[in-house]
Amino acid sequence: xxxxxxxxxxxxxxxxxxxxxxxxxxxxxxxxxxxxxxxxxxxxxxxxxxxxxxxxxxxxxxxxxxxxxxxxxxxxxxxxxxxxxxxxxxxxxxxxxxxxxxxxxxxxxxxxxxxxxxxxxxxxxxxxxxxxxxxxxxxxxxxxxxxxxxxxxxxxxxxxxxxxxx
Amino acid sequence: xxxxxxxxxxxxxxxxxxxxxxxxxxxxxxxxxxxxxxxxxxxxxxxxxxxxxxxxxxxxxxxxxxxxxxxxxxxxxxxxxxxxxxxxxxxxxxxxxxxxxxxxxxxxxxxxxxxxxxxxxxxxxxxxxxxxxxxxxxxxxxxxxxxxxxxxxxxxxxxxxxxxxxxxxxxxxxxxxxxxxxxxxxxxxxxxxxxxxxxxxxxxxxxxxxxxxxxxxxxxxxxxxxxxxxxxxxxxxxxxxxxxxxxxxxxxxxxxxxxxxxxxxxxxxxxxxxxxxxxxxxxxxxxxxxxxxxxxxxxxxxxxxxxxxxxxxxxxxxxxxxxxxxxxxxxxxxxxxxxxxxxxxxxxxxxxxxxxxxxxxxxxxxxxxxxxxxxxxxxxxxxxxxxxxxxxxx
Numbered sequence: 001x002x003x004x005x006x007x008x009x010x011x012x013x014x015x016x017x018x019x020x021x022x023x024x025x026x027x028x029x030x031x032x033x034x035x036x037x038x039x040x041x042x043x044x045x046x047x048x049x050x051x052x053x054x055x056x057x058x059x060x061x062x063x064x065x066x067x068x069x070x071x072x073x074x075x076x077x078x079x080x081x082x083x084x085x086x087x088x089x090x091x092x093x094x095x096x097x098x099x100x101x102x103x104x105x106x107x108x109x110x111x112x113x114x115x116x117x118x119x120x121x122x123x124x125x126x127x128x129x130x131x132x133x134x135x136x137x138x139x140x141x142x143x144x145x146x147x148x149x150x151x152x153x154x155x156x157x158x159x160x161x162x163x164x165x166x
Numbered sequence: 167x168x169x170x171x172x173x174x175x176x177x178x179x180x181x182x183x184x185x186x187x188x189x190x191x192x193x194x195x196x197x198x199x200x201x202x203x204x205x206x207x208x209x210x211x212x213x214x215x216x217x218x219x220x221x222x223x224x225x226x227x228x229x230x231x232x233x234x235x236x237x238x239x240x241x242x243x244x245x246x247x248x249x250x251x252x253x254x255x256x257x258x259x260x261x262x263x264x265x266x267x268x269x270x271x272x273x274x275x276x277x278x279x280x281x282x283x284x285x286x287x288x289x290x291x292x293x294x295x296x297x298x299x300x301x302x303x304x305x306x307x308x309x310x311x312x313x314x315x316x317x318x319x320x321x322x323x324x325x326x327x328x329x330x331x332x333x334x335x336x337x338x339x340x341x342x343x344x345x346x347x348x349x350x351x352x353x354x355x356x357x358x359x360x361x362x363x364x365x366x367x368x369x370x371x372x373x374x375x376x377x378x379x380x381x382x383x384x385x386x387x388x389x390x391x392x393x394x395x396x397x398x399x400x401x402x403x404x405x406x407x408x409x410x411x412x413x414x415x416x417x418x419x420x421x422x423x424x425x426x427x428x429x430x431x432x433x434x435x436x437x438x439x440x441x442x443x444x445x446x447x448x449x450x451x452x453x454x455x456x457x458x459x460x461x462x463x464x465x466x467x468x469x470x471x472x473x474x475x476x477x478x479x480x481x482x483x484x485x486x487x488x489x490x491x492x493x494x495x496x497x498x499x500x501x502x503x504x505x506x507x508x509x510x511x512x513x514x515x516x517x518x519x520x521x522x523x524x525x526x527x528x529x530x531x532x533x534x535x536x537x538x539x540x541x542x543x544x545x546x547x548x549x550x551x552x553x554x555x556x557x558x559x560x
Contacts, residue, residue, distance in 0.1 A: 163204040164192045
């Protein structure tokens, strides 16, 4: 499969990871075997990492949770730079994302999920702030999610076309 | 009785004799039913890209609410000039050879009115969009129909063209990529028509509204061929490429003498195209490329999906290389297109458009727009498969 087709395959999967190889093959106009082979190769190369579902937890009852974005200032270490401390932060399962940032007054941006604000605060004060290289933290709680991973939760663009037009 | 006569005479004979659009009846039928999956929609299923809508809103906020020049904002014409040159290798001067219209529909109207004298013949390549014939008649001309067929992928041949030319033939009008067949013409195929067009000194009205929607290769404009620019009236617009049907914005390009004629009609009947739509179009041309490419990729995928789907359920379908229509043959079912479409709607609640609405040679075909969601297409194909099996079994 050439690069252009491979990209197209990835876009299709990104849009809906549950598409069957058969459907993808039909959409792209290639054989099912070719799609299966390409997907296997991409999984092998870890280009395709996982096939998660995008869930709007705000609609799930009795599932209280809060998300915080935490700015973390750290002292980089010789040889390993920011990687070592980033890896330590990543290992906590409640940590959703960790990014190294440019142009900010902090270095790492950490996305954290917890059941309550208190739980998040406890994590920051007990685990994060106490790490050797962490100099300071600033915690921002997310109040509402409008768009996540390119998907808008409330899409107002309905189909308003007439049923038959020339 | 006398009242009836009076009422009838109130309309001109030309208008009274126009046939109502064949699509209208299906619209009325389908609109009255629930749970219908429509493959009858001749427009994109995308909403206009947000950046374009936002640019329009912002222009309103800044107070752009006045008339523009008759020909449209010069800024926009310059942008169209650049766009046509870069993408399709045709070059019409933004100041003397271009005019912004209220949809490509107005462009078709003023192009025909500008060139037709009473009794002039205009060749119409069928199957085609439903407005060419009535607009020619309204302008006082006589439409002469050229046929294309599935065996030749609905492409126009020089033989068919030559066979219908008379001393009264003034022009030819066609649309490639084609509504309803999805067929396209390559530069090589165009070049075979040139000797005939030149020999008989024909004007060409080329409706290129689907130019951006081609799959696998770029659209070839007939105006880009040597010697063709000055005899071609090129019509296009924003509806299909940028999902802007409701904005009603198109444009027409032609040599200065023809354009001056069209501008006269346009300035007296329309004055100018709406400024807010022109502001939106400016944004579409400047920054809408990525949005457009995303939509084109999606159409191409769905085209592959439905063409394969029709073949699977036993309807022969040539591979459309452009637009967003498939035009499968339903001859294998033994039904006429209108009957097929009507029964399919009543029995399986799928709306398609009978091919002969687009001209006589569309008989035995149905137009299916694949500008609808994949889930809907999948369901429609299942229902159609069931229907084809049922009618073929008899």
